[in-house]
Each structure stands twice: as C-alpha cells, then as structure tokens.
Amino acid sequence: MKIKVVKDEIAGGKEGLRVFEEAKQNGANVFGLATGSTPVTTYNEIVQSNLDFTDSISINLDEYVGLGPDHPQSYRYFMQTHLFNQKPFKQSYVPDGLNKDPQTVSKEYEQLIQEHPIDLQLLGLGRNGHIGFNEPGTALDAKTHQVTLTQSTIDANARFFENENEVPRYAYSMGIGTIMQAKEILIEAYGENKAHAVAQMVEGPVTTDCPASVLQQHPNVTVVLDQAAASQLTKKY
Ligand code: F6R
Numbered sequence: 001m002k003i004k005v006v007k008d009e010i011a012g013g014k015e016g017l018r019v020f021e022e023a024k025q026n027g028a029n030v031f032g033l034a035t036g037s038t039p040v041t042t043y044n045e046i047v048q049s050n051l052d053f054t055d056s057i058s059i060n061l062d063e064y065v066g067l068g069p070d071h072p073q074s075y076r077y078f079m080q081t082h083l084f085n086q087k088p089f090k091q092s093y094v095p096d097g098l099n100k101d102p103q104t105v106s107k108e109y110e111q112l113i114q115e116h117p118i119d120l121q122l123l124g125l126g127r128n129g130h131i132g133f134n135e136p137g138t139a140l141d142a143k144t145h146q147v148t149l150t151q152s153t154i155d156a157n158a159r160f161f162e163n164e165n166e167v168p169r170y171a172y173s174m175g176i177g178t179i180m181q182a183k184e185i186l187i188e189a190y191g192e193n194k195a196h197a198v199a200q201m202v203e204g205p206v207t208t209d210c211p212a213s214v215l216q217q218h219p220n221v222t223v224v225l226d227q228a229a230a231s232q233l234t235k236k237y
Contacts, residue, residue, distance in 0.1 A: 003237035013041025032121030064168035095172035102146035121182035129210035133173035142175030
C-alpha cells in the first residue's frame with residue numbers, strides 16, 4: 001500500500017486528482033466511483049481540471065434500493081450533482097435502485113464489470129472499516145449483492161427523510177471480491193473518526209472484522225489520509 005498523509009482533505013483532493021491524472025495518462029478508461037463526503041474534494045478538483053471523461057466509463061459502487069435518480073438521497077443524484085453534470089462521461093452506471101429484483105441487478109452489474117473491467121476504483125472508508133456497503137462480517141470474496149442495512153445506518157439516515165418509514169432498508173453494493181478485481185484502487189479517509197479503521201486497514205490483520213484490511217492483498221493501492229485519520233498508525237509513512 002502506498003500511504004500518503006496530507007494536511008487536510010483539500011490537499012487530499014489534489015492528491016486524488018493526481019492519481020486520476022496518472023491513471024488516465026497510463027490508459028485508464030473505466031473508473032469505479034464512490035459517494036459520501038470523502039470523495040467530494042477529489043470530485044471538486046476533477047471538475048476544475050482539464051481531464052476529459054467523454055470517452056470514459058464510470059461504474060459506481062452502490063445505490064439504495066427503492067430510490068430513483070430524481071430522489072435527492074439517491075447515489076445517482078449525488079453523482080450527477082457532484083461530478084457528472086459538470087464532467088460528463090460517455091456512460092455512467094449506478095446500480096438500478098428502482099429494480100427490486102436483487103438477482104437480476106447483481107447479475108447484470110457483475111456482467112457489466114466483466115465487460116468493462118475497472119482500471120481505477122475510488123473508495124471511501126466507513127468508521128467500522130466498511131468499503132462500499134460491505135459491513136464487518138461480509139465475505140471477502142463476495143460479488144455484487146443486496147445488503148440489508150443495519151438499524152444504526154437506518155437511524156443515521158433518518159434525518160435525510162421525512163419519516164423513518166421512507167428510509168431505505170436495503171442497498172445494492174459491489175462486493176469486496178468485485179472491488180478487489182479493479183486494477184488500481186485509491187482509498188481516501190479524512191478526520192479523526194476514521195483513525196481506528198485506518199489503523200486496522202493498514203496495520204491490522206486481514207480479517208472480515210475490518211473489510212478494508214483485504215486491500216493489503218491488492219497489488220496497487222494508494223491510501224490518501226489527512227493527519228487526523230493517520231493519527232493511530234504506529235509506523236511512519
Ligand atoms: C459510498 C460508500 C461508502 C462510503 C463510506 C464513507 O459509495 O460506498 O462505503 O465511502 O461510508 O462515507 P463518508 O465518505 O461519507 O465518510
């Protein structure tokens with residue numbers, strides 16, 4: 001793992017842009033993307049850059065089941081707002097949250113990734129070490145699947161919805177095995193509340209207790225951290 005510790009997430013966004021630029025110069029054309037607060041500074045940098053994705057393909061990690069592209073909490077909506085409206089791709093794929101048949105969605109998404117192998121996958125890190133919606137305990141070789149959200153995730157999301165009943169109970173997510181097939185991985189983490197998960201991911205044993213620890217077994221991973229997220233690492237990087 002190449003570990004880069006920077007001052008803050010603004011600097012992290014610039015580092016993220018550099019990884020995208022380098023990958024593109026080396027011929028990358030299929031980009032795996034993530035939502036959440038972590039990649040926002042990288043997306044901002046990409047939007048302001050000269051990078052052109054009009055011949056490229058993007059494939060997102062996950063989506064809530066039941067939310068369509070017009071729902072402000074859907075991941076498709078997030079991607080449109082933060083990246084695609086300003087930096088269009090030739091094709092941008094997000095799992096179809098309106099399709100309630102998990103077998104079909106999972107099979108078709110895996111087929112899509114077979115047809116367009118991911119050159120560079122961007123990831124954020126959950127406080128509990130999750131990547132995508134793959135919570136601790138998920139099999140490390142799983143492919144795209146439907147995930148049942150935990151009550152704590154449902155509670156945390158409730159503030160974005162009119163009432164708790166509207167909060168999605170399920171999501172579609174690439175599996176850890178799917179993520180590991182990407183040729184290159186960029187994972188970013190910012191803030192002190194990620195410090196424990198970062199230490200487990202980088203220096204802990206490879207275990208389903210910390211899904212991101214499996215990235216130690218991938219041959220080409222860059223980890224971009226701010227100082228707070230790096231604060232529980234014991235070695236100097
Ligand atoms: C997002 C995703 C999640 C987030 C993670 C961190 O598509 O799959 O794994 O990357 O939960 O979220 P933030 O960046 O909001 O701290």
